[in-house]
Amino acid sequence: MSVVEIVTAPFDAVAGIPDGATVMIGGFGEAGQPVALIEALLERGARDLVVVNNNAGSAEVGLARLIAADRVRKVICSFPRQTDSWHFDEKYRAGKIELELVPQGNLAERIRAAGAGIGAFYTPTGYGTLLAAGKETREIDGRHHVLEYPLRADFALIRAHVADEHGNLTYRRTARNFGPIMAAAATTTVAEVTRIVPAGDLDPENVVTPGIYVDRMVAVGATSGARDGALHTTGAAT
Amino acid sequence: MSVVEIVTAPFDAVAGIPDGATVMIGGFGEAGQPVALIEALLERGARDLVVVNNNAGSAEVGLARLIAADRVRKVICSFPRQTDSWHFDEKYRAGKIELELVPQGNLAERIRAAGAGIGAFYTPTGYGTLLAAGKETREIDGRHHVLEYPLRADFALIRAHVADEHGNLTYRRTARNFGPIMAAAATTTVAEVTRIVPAGDLDPENVVTPGIYVDRMVAVGATSGARDGALHTTGAAT
Amino acid sequence: MTEAVSATGRRGLDRAGIARAAARDIPHGSYVNLGIGLPTMVSAYLHPQDEVTLHTENGMLGMGPEATGDDIDPDLINAGKVPVTERPGASYFHHADSFAMMRGGHLDVCVLGAYQVSAAGDLANWHTGRAQDIPAVGGAMDLAIGAKQTFVMMTLLDRQGNAKLVGTCTYPLTGVGCVRRVYTDLAIFVLASDAQSPTVTVTATFDATVEELRELTGLPLLDGTGDAAPPR
C-alpha cells in the first residue's frame, strides 16, 4: 500500500499522470529540478497540466521543454520571468499559458499547509498588494494578514540526493528547496535520486523526507556538475 | 546582536528571566527536558511563570520541581496527568495552578506558527470538542476547522545534543520533539547541550536548529543514561 | 481463538484476541500509529512480511519493540514514554512535523482505545467528564481525525454492563465522525459515517449473535457476518 515502488526507468516512474493533472515540480532554478522525470513526462505526452514550481522554466532544460511543447495549461509560481525563460514568455504573451503568481513564501507555506492538513492560514505577506486583491484579510495583534489556502497536487516530481529502500530521502545543499514540502502535498510523490541504499544506511537523524511521503523512486546518478558522496568530511560531530 | 552567547554555568544561561515570564520548556516527558536549565531557573527564583511544555512534570525532576516550589502560575500543555505528575495534580486540585489544555498537535502547530510569523490557522483537530468551545470555526472544503492562534514565549529553554559555536544544534532521537519549534517561538532561546564544537564540525545538511534561533548555550554533558557520540556508525551514505 | 469472560458472562475475545483482530485488518505496507494502552498490543501481531511502519507522535517513524537492557536509551521513547528501539530505515522529526504528518492524512491507520464510540463514528476517549478528574488529551484529538482510517479497540461493555458503542456519546468527544472500525471482545463493527445516515455493520461476532448485539447496544446493526472479508 504505502511501500515505496522502486523503478529503473524514469519513464516508469511517471506512469499514470493523466492529462489535466496538477503536478508539483521541485527545484529552484535548476537546483533540485527533477530533469529526468520531466523528460519522461514529456515523453509520456500528458497535456493540459497545471504545474507548480518556483519558476517557469529556464533555457532548454526540464520544465522549459515541457512548456515549449505546449503541455502546460497553467503555471503556479513566484518567479516566471528570467533572462532565459523565453519559452514561458512566448507562450504567456501569446495567451497560451495561464499564470498564477504567488509570493514565494506564501507558495511554500501553502504547499506546506496542504501536506500538514491545515485548512487555511493568515499570512502578513502580500497584504495591501495586487497579489492579495480580492482575498480575505484580517487584522491580528495589530498586523494585517491575508487568508491563504493550501495548494495540493496529484503528483509531485522531486529531485533528492540519497534514498534508502524505504523511501527516506536526503538532499544536497540548496537543492533541498521545495522537495520536502512538495513530497507531502501530493497524492503521489515520485523522486529521482542519485542512488538508493539499503535501509539502515542513512542516519535516521539526518533523513529530511521520511519515506511515508514517497511513492516511487528512480536512481539516475548525480546531477551534472554536482559531486556525489560525502560533502563534509569534517562533519563527524553528530 | 544575534551572536550566540556561550556561558559555562546553567545559572548564567537563565539570567534575566523575570517574574511572570512565559517560558517554553522543551521535552516530551524526560526526553529533551533541559533539566540543568530548569534547576538553574529554580535557583534564580523567578515566580508566576507561565510554562509551555507537553506535560506538567513527572516525579521529582525538572519541571515537577518548579511546580512543587510554587513558581508556576499556569501550565499550557497537552498531557498534564501522568502516574507520576503528583506535584501538578496537588497544585491543580488545590486551585494553585491554572491549566490551559491544548491538543498536542495544535500545541505544536501554534508554537510553530509563532516562530513562522503565521497570524492564525485553521485546524481540523479539536473541532466539535470541549477544547474548541467558544473558538471560531469554519468549514473549508467540506471539513470543519477551528481557528487557532500562535503561542509565543519570552524564553525557551531547550535541550539539544551537539552545538557548534554559531548555535547550530542537533538533537538525539526522540529528544528532538519540541526543541526546534520552541527555539523559533521565543524572544530569547537558551539551549543546554551535550557539547559545543567549532563551526564547521557539524555537517550543514544535518543541522536541525540553525543558530539564528539560539541566543545562549551551555554545555552540560550527556543526559544521564544517554550515550554521547556517533549513534549510527553505518550512517555514512550521506 | 483466545477468549475472555466479559461483564455479561459471555466468552468473547481477550485483549490479545482483540489486538490480533485489529492487526489482521491493517493493510500491507501501512504506516500506523498505535495509541497508548491496549492498542500498543497490536504490534505483537504485525509480522515483518506485513511491512508495517510504526509512527510515534513524539517524532519518529520506524519504531521497533520496547527496549530492554542495554538498548534502553532515555532519548528514545514512545508516546507512552516507554523506552523503545529503532528499526533500520527509521527517521526522526520534530513535533510540528510529526503532527503535520498525522493531520495531513499520511498515516494509513491509527488504533485508539475508547470510552465510547457513537454509531456516527464520534469518539470519546480523553476525558471522563467528571469534575474531579484532571483532563489530559495528549495527541488523541489529532490522531482521531488525522489518519486515513481510525480503528478503535475496546471491550463492548463497561463494568456496569452498558454498551460503549452508543447512539450518542455521553462522554466529552475526542473527534467527530472519525471512527471507521471498532474491535471489541464480542464483535467487530464497521462504521460508515460518510453515508447519508450512518450505518453500523457487524462483520464478526464472538460468542454473541447479531440480534444479541442489537439488544446490548440498542442500535439497528446491519449483519455483515456472512460477507467476504473486506479487501486489505
Added chain:
Amino acid sequence: MTEAVSATGRRGLDRAGIARAAARDIPHGSYVNLGIGLPTMVSAYLHPQDEVTLHTENGMLGMGPEATGDDIDPDLINAGKVPVTERPGASYFHHADSFAMMRGGHLDVCVLGAYQVSAAGDLANWHTGRAQDIPAVGGAMDLAIGAKQTFVMMTLLDRQGNAKLVGTCTYPLTGVGCVRRVYTDLAIFVLASDAQSPTVTVTATFDATVEELRELTGLPLLDGTGDAAPPR
C-alpha cells in the same frame, strides 16, 4: 568617497558607495538577507569581524561569496541562481522553513532594491505595472515584511529625473509601511512609519543639500545630518 554623476548631474555615491553605506548600518552579529541585484554588493563591505551571517531564501544560512572554478556546485546557489560558497557553521533547510525564518521576524536586516519607496515606508519593487511586462515577485513580498529592518538601496532619481522616494507609490506595492532606511546616491533617509504621521529624516547627504532634496522629492524632509550616527 566614491562618486558618480546622477541624472541631475550631481556627483553622489556610486553603486559601491551606496553598498558601503548600507553595510555600515548593519549591526554586528546580524542575520541578513541581501536581495538580488544591487543589494548583493553589500556583502563586499561586510568584514569577518562584523560576524554577519547571510541568509539566502532558497534555503541556507551562512552563505559565502560567489563560487569560482572548482567551487562551483549547481546544487549550491543563491536567490539569484548564482553559484555561491558555504561558510563554516552554515546550515540548509527547505523553503517553508526558510520563509518561516523570514516571516517570523528572525532576520535582522534585509536589503532590497526599489522602483519607489513612499514616505510611509511602502515599497514598490516587483512590478512595473505595465501591461506588456510579465510580473515576477519571487521572495520580495516576504522579504519586505519579514525582516526586523528593511533597508532599500536605489538611485534617488529615475532616468527621467523623477524622485523614487515619493509621497505615494504609483507602482504596484510590494509591502505596506515596511521600509526603515533608504540608501541612495544623494542621501540616506530614515523612515519612521510607526509614528502617528510618518516622518522622513535625512541622515547624510552626498553632493546635495537637504533643501535640494526637499525640492527633488517634494517631501517635508527632516534634517538629521547633524545628529550623531545611530547606534549600531
